[in-house]
Amino acid sequence: MSEHRPGPVVDTTASRHARLRPVAPRDVRITDDFWAPRLRRNREVTIPAQHAQCTQTGALRNFQRAAGSVGGDFSGRYYSDSDVYKWIEAASWSLSTDPSPELTDRLDAVIKLVAGAQDTDGYLNTYFSVDRVGQRWTDLVVRHEMYCVGHLVAAAVAHVRATGDTALLDVAVRAVTHIAQRFAPGEVPGACGHPGLEMALVELYRTTGDERWLTLAGWQLDSRGTGVLDGSEYLVDHEPVRSQTRVTGHAVRALYLYAGMADVVLETGDPQLRHALDRLWADLAGGKTAITGGVGARWDGEAFGDAYELPDRSYNETCAAIAHIFLAWRMLLLTGEAQYRDAVETALHNGVLPGLSLTGTEFFYQNPLADSGRHRRAEWFSCACCPPNIARLLASLPGYLYTTTDEGIQVQLYIGNRAELRLADGTPVRLDLATGLPWRGTVALSVQPAAPAEFTLSLPVPGWAGAQVEVRVNGEPVRPERTEGRLALRRTWRPGDRVELTLGTAVRTLVTHPRVAATHHRAALARGPLVYCLEQADQPGTAVADIRLTGAESWTVEDRPELLGGVCALTADARAVPADDGPLYRPYPGVPAAGADVPVTAIPYYAWANRQPGEMRVFIPLA
Numbered sequence: 286m287s288e289h290r291p292g293p294v295v296d297t298t299a300s301r302h303a304r305l306r307p308v309a310p311r312d313v314r315i316t317d318d319f320w321a322p323r324l325r326r327n328r329e330v331t332i333p334a335q336h337a338q339c340t341q342t343g344a345l346r347n348f349q350r351a352a353g354s355v356g357g358d359f360s361g362r363y364y365s366d367s368d369v370y371k372w373i374e375a376a377s378w379s380l381s382t383d384p385s386p387e388l389t390d391r392l393d394a395v396i397k398l399v400a401g402a403q404d405t406d407g408y409l410n411t412y413f414s415v416d417r418v419g420q421r422w423t424d425l426v427v428r429h430e431m432y433c434v435g436h437l438v439a440a441a442v443a444h445v446r447a448t449g450d451t452a453l454l455d456v457a458v459r460a461v462t463h464i465a466q467r468f469a470p471g472e473v474p475g476a477c478g479h480p481g482l483e484m485a486l487v488e489l490y491r492t493t494g495d496e497r498w499l500t501l502a503g504w505q506l507d508s509r510g511t512g513v514l515d516g517s518e519y520l521v522d523h524e525p526v527r528s529q530t531r532v533t534g535h536a537v538r539a540l541y542l543y544a545g546m547a548d549v550v551l552e553t554g555d556p557q558l559r560h561a562l563d564r565l566w567a568d569l570a571g572g573k574t575a576i577t578g579g580v581g582a583r584w585d586g587e588a589f590g591d592a593y594e595l596p597d598r599s600y601n602e603t604c605a606a607i608a609h610i611f612l613a614w615r616m617l618l619l620t621g622e623a624q625y626r627d628a629v630e631t632a633l634h635n636g637v638l639p640g641l642s643l644t645g646t647e648f649f650y651q652n653p654l655a656d657s658g659r660h661r662r663a664e665w666f667s668c669a670c671c672p673p674n675i676a677r678l679l680a681s682l683p684g685y686l687y688t689t690t691d692e693g694i695q696v697q698l699y700i701g702n703r704a705e706l707r708l709a710d711g712t713p714v715r716l717d718l719a720t721g722l723p724w725r726g727t728v729a730l731s732v733q734p735a736a737p738a739e740f741t742l743s744l745p746v747p748g749w750a751g752a753q754v755e756v757r758v759n760g761e762p763v764r765p766e767r768t769e770g771r772l773a774l775r776r777t778w779r780p781g782d783r784v785e786l787t788l789g790t791a792v793r794t795l796v797t798h799p800r801v802a803a804t805h806h807r808a809a810l811a812r813g814p815l816v817y818c819l820e821q822a823d824q825p826g827t828a829v830a831d832i833r834l835t836g837a838e839s840w841t842v843e844d845r846p847e848l849l850g851g852v853c854a855l856t857a858d859a860r861a862v863p864a865d866d867g868p869l870y871r872p873y874p875g876v877p878a879a880g881a882d883v884p885v886t887a888i889p890y891y892a893w894a895n896r897q898p899g900e901m902r903v904f905i906p907l908a
């Protein structure tokens with residue numbers, strides 16, 4: 286048996302139009318004291334708890350029912366199968382970095398259940414089994430059949446890349462063969478009300494080399510805009526994807542679709558799709574993204590709003606921030622541009638991380654930027670998309686830290702780790718990266734090539750670092766070329782070479798574009814990659830709703846190891862303007878309201894709602 290070589294999450298290794306090649310999660314071990322404990326909790330607490338949820342909710346039993354081994358009714362929603370597939374993906378990536386015989390046994394048992402539920406013609410969806418066989422493929426708009434197969438394929442690809450085992454891949458290939466026959470490219474238009482299959486098909490093509498799956502992905506994209514989904518704008522069927530200019534409709538669906546489009550462009554270089562992606566990204570980043578990287582402002586339909594429609598209590602589904610990362614990561618692999626790297630970093634720290642409690646067992650579905658204390662995390666949801674989506678992203682996170690090119694190695698995320706990478710000529714290079722981030726802007730990188738080797742080590746300068754960047758190589762200050770948000774260090778690297786980098790982490794007081802009416806005359810606080818908020822628990826004696834900033838605050842960064850799992854809090858004297866008992870509406874006074882100086886403490890937004898309920902605000906009114 287040949288040794289299995291683990292693969293990356295999005296495998297552009299052989300993609301003709303990719304600028305960057307990813308690395309396998311297996312090749313990177315996260316070691317810092319911010320992310321490593323979170324990944325450990327994901328392995329030890331979240332993944333087992335989610336298996337238990339899939340058991341309790343009947344999502345696993347649905348597969349036994351479809352196989353005919355148990356009776357009774359179908360349990361849950363018509364897309365419950367996807368909960369199980371996302372769990373398989375999370376478990377697979379987890380096994381890739383942290384082998385566990387117990388988890389392997391559990392995973393193999395789940396895969397056996399899934400395989401047993403597949404029909405002889407390849408069809409696999411437990412909702413449309415037993416008593417609903419006659420309804421298959423009768424409602425592409427609502428019923429998520431292709432979406433579920435997309436998660437099956439994604440799980441199968443993760444499983445084979447992580448473990449080398451093809452048991453689930455065979456099931457996935459049979460399922461998409463069935464779809465390719467039913468919705469044959471060039472003959473029968475087919476697309477799902479909930480995208481997701483497109484990116485999975487491209488990944489299946491990358492894994493198997495079978496061009497049918499790339500062709501089917503392209504066909505699914507071009508089936509949109511033909512009325513296959515009733516021409517719905519909400520489902521992005523209002524216009525061919527090639528001519529689209531605005532991100533619209535359900536946020537997760539839209540961004541999964543565009544991530545699949547980016548995957549096709551990475552393989553084919555299709556210029557029309559590429560230009561559409563550039564326009565859509567500009568619309569997304571220019572007026573439809575929360576300061577946290579959350580997207581999908583409207584509660585009505587979990588949808589994008591109009592440009593600059595970014596209310597305080599935006600919906601910001603956790604899955605939409607994950608979809609934002611999926612799209613940005615693919616655009617980064619395609620272009621190498623810093624804006625996409627920055628988007629991944631922001632959404633990871635501020636859009637996804639708040640979705641998870643500090644205990645690893647409770648989840649947010651929506652991530653508003655202000656709350657009265659009523660919005661709390663839950664252990665699970667009847668629509669359980671977000672919890673296993675967080676689990677699979679965290680389990681695969683080591684695969685997002687680096688990329689490589691023929692010229693060398695690019696650091697993408699400053700997360701402490703030990704990596705075993707290879708240069709294009711096969712030379713092994715070990716990297717040990719230690720960092721104080723997200724709290725301190727210090728990065729120390731030890732470079733250990735197996736033999737002296739000339740290559741470029743490329744380090745990102747995040748947008749938040751500003752101009753304050755210092756670099757030393759073996760203790761000597763250097764002034765490397767700084768282009769496109771990156772520093773390029775090209776030299777002959779020798780074992781033991783050491784790079785030290787200091788990034789500016791000044792507290793930033795940020796305001797929004799003047800057309801964002803909802804947060805006009807308000808400011809948010811950020812430091813390093815983190816967005817901050819005020820939570821009532823930290824403001825004894827002052828109501829959060831009464832706090833005003835002047836913008837002239839002198840913020841102190843306080844190490845608080847005892848607070849919220851260990852954070853840097855920001856403290857300053859700000860102004861309190863107590864509520865009066867005057868009328869709700871009143872003449873504009875023309876001058877700032879009088880107030881008193883009060884001490885205030887801001888905490889990272891990801892950590893809110895882990896204590897007693899209380900008011901929370903990201904955007905704070907200006908005095």
Ligand SMILES: [Zn+2]
Pocket residue numbers: 602603604605650669670671672674
């Ligand atoms: Zn979700």
